[in-house]
Structure formats: C-alpha cells, structure tokens
Amino acid sequence: MNGCGRDAIEAFFEMIRSGVPPDDQTFTGVLSACSHSGLVDEGMMLIHGHVSLGERVVEHLIELKAQEAGDYVLLLNMYSSAGNWDKVTEVRQFMKERGIQTTPGSSTIEFAGVVHEFTVDDISHPRHPEVYAALDEIGQQLRIAGYVPEISSELHNLSVDEKGYHLSYHSEKLAIAFGVLMTPPGKTVRIANNVRICVDCHNFAKVLSSAYNREVVIRDRSRFHHFRGGVCSCEDYW
Ligand SMILES: [Zn+2]
Numbered sequence: 001m002n003g004c005g006r007d008a009i010e011a012f013f014e015m016i017r018s019g020v021p022p023d024d025q026t027f028t029g030v031l032s033a034c035s036h037s038g039l040v041d042e043g044m045m046l047i048h049g050h051v052s053l054g055e056r057v058v059e060h061l062i063e064l065k066a067q068e069a070g071d072y073v074l075l076l077n078m079y080s081s082a083g084n085w086d087k088v089t090e091v092r093q094f095m096k097e098r099g100i101q102t103t104p105g106s107s108t109i110e111f112a113g114v115v116h117e118f119t120v121d122d123i124s125h126p127r128h129p130e131v132y133a134a135l136d137e138i139g140q141q142l143r144i145a146g147y148v149p150e151i152s153s154e155l156h157n158l159s160v161d162e163k164g165y166h167l168s169y170h171s172e173k174l175a176i177a178f179g180v181l182m183t184p185p186g187k188t189v190r191i192a193n194n195v196r197i198c199v200d201c202h203n204f205a206k207v208l209s210s211a212y213n214r215e216v217v218i219r220d221r222s223r224f225h226h227f228r229g230g231v232c233s234c235e236d237y238w
C-alpha cells in the first residue's frame with residue numbers, strides 16, 4: 001500500500017535465506033505486494049513452477065477478497081490486467097452463482113461543507129447538466145493537451161456486463177468536473193473513490209493537473225494519488 005513492493009520481495013528472500021519455508025500465506029503476502037507495485041514479472045517468477053501452490057494462493061486470495069463485493073472488482077482487475085480472461089470468466093461465474101453484485105463505483109467531493117456524490121453516468125445531482133457540460137469542455141481541452149481516451153481491453157471486457165465500467169462518464173471524471181466548475185482556478189481538487197481508479201481516469205487526472213495547473217488528490221480503494229504537473233505520486237503503479 002505504501003509502494004514498498006521491492007522491500008517485501010527482499011524480506012521474502014531473507015526468509016528463504018534464513019531457512020524458513022514459505023507457505024501459502026507468505027506467498028499471498030509477497031504477491032499482494034507485487035501486485036500493488038506493478039511487479040508482475042517478479043510475481044510470476046516467484047510462483048513459477050509451483051502450480052499447486054499457485055492455485056492455493058489464488059484460492060487464498062479469493063477467500064481474502066471475498067469480504068465484500070467491491071473486492072471482487074479488484075480481483076477482476078488483477079486478472080484482466082494480466083490478460084487472464086479465463087480467470088476473469090471464472091470469477092464472474094463464481095460471483096453470479098453466489099448472487100454477488102458489485103458495488104457501483106462512486107466518487108465524492110466536498111464543497112462548501114457538503115459532500116457531493118457521483119456514480120457512473122449519474123444524473124441525480126441537481127447541477128448535473130452543468131457538470132456534464134463542464135466535463136465535455138474539459139475533455140476537449142485535455143485532448144488538445146495530449147490526453148487520449150483509453151479503451152483498453154481491460155475496460156472493454158469489463159464493460160460487457162458491468163455498467164460500472166463505462167468509459168466516458170466515470171464517477172471520478174464527474175467529480176473532477178464538479179470540482180473544476182465550482183472552485184477557483186489553481187485550487188486543489190480532492191476526491192474520494194470507493195473502487196480502484198481506472199487507467200483512463202488516471203490519465204485524465206494527470207493531463208488535467210498540468211493543463212489546468214491544478215493539483216488533484218484522489219483516494220481510491222488502495223492508496224492516495226497526488227497528481228501534479230502531469231505526473232502522479234504512484235508512478236503509475238497501483
Ligand atoms: Zn475511470
């Protein structure tokens with residue numbers, strides 16, 4: 001969570017060196033650390049050749065992730081970003097069988113002492129026509145500044161039956177547009193998000209932070225993203 005993936009791997013090897021055999025819990029820990037820090041190759045290397053252990057770890061992760069529906073989205077993201085569509089289908093089937101519904105992504109922003117909440121394609125906010133108009137305007141400005149909307153296979157695949165993964169009007173973008181609309185130029189926009197931010201919203205916030213010269217802070221499920229001058233504090237690993 002603090003971006004110390006490499007430290008976790010080091011600690012893992014220190015364990016091995018001192019003769020402590022790793023079990024499925026150890027692997028769960030080190031692989032979580034790898035996934036948090038984008039260390040996909042390292043993670044693959046660590047369970048490579050341990051097929052049965054790998055499966056136990058995945059079961060363990062599923063158990064761990066089974067706490068709430070939103071966590072399944074995290075798991076789906078993990079498999080889809082690894083391009084493992086079989087596992088994506090498997091998890092979906094698992095969710096369907098158990099009647100687990102995913103929580104729709106929502107983003108909140110505080111303004112003048114009131115918390116404003118947005119969900120995907122939301123039209124419940126009293127000022128939504130202005131918010132959508134502002135978002136379209138911002139989108140145009142950001143495209144000029146180099147933002148390219150990303151319709152990756154990840155998003156594409158998730159959007160098939162998950163309304164929460166539409167691209168154009170994600171809750172984060174609506175909340176950002178509201179922040180830009182309501183606050184004076186240069187003011188930091190702070191948003192809290194209940195699911196992991198997608199690649200496209202992350203790009204959007206990066207370009208906005210430089211094109212609009214505004215700091216954007218987004219807290220998602222696993223960390224804080226501080227966008228400033230076109231880059232994010234997470235260094236694009238989250
Ligand atoms: Zn998004």
Ligand SMILES: [Zn+2]
Binds near residue numbers: 235
């Ligand atoms: Zn980030």
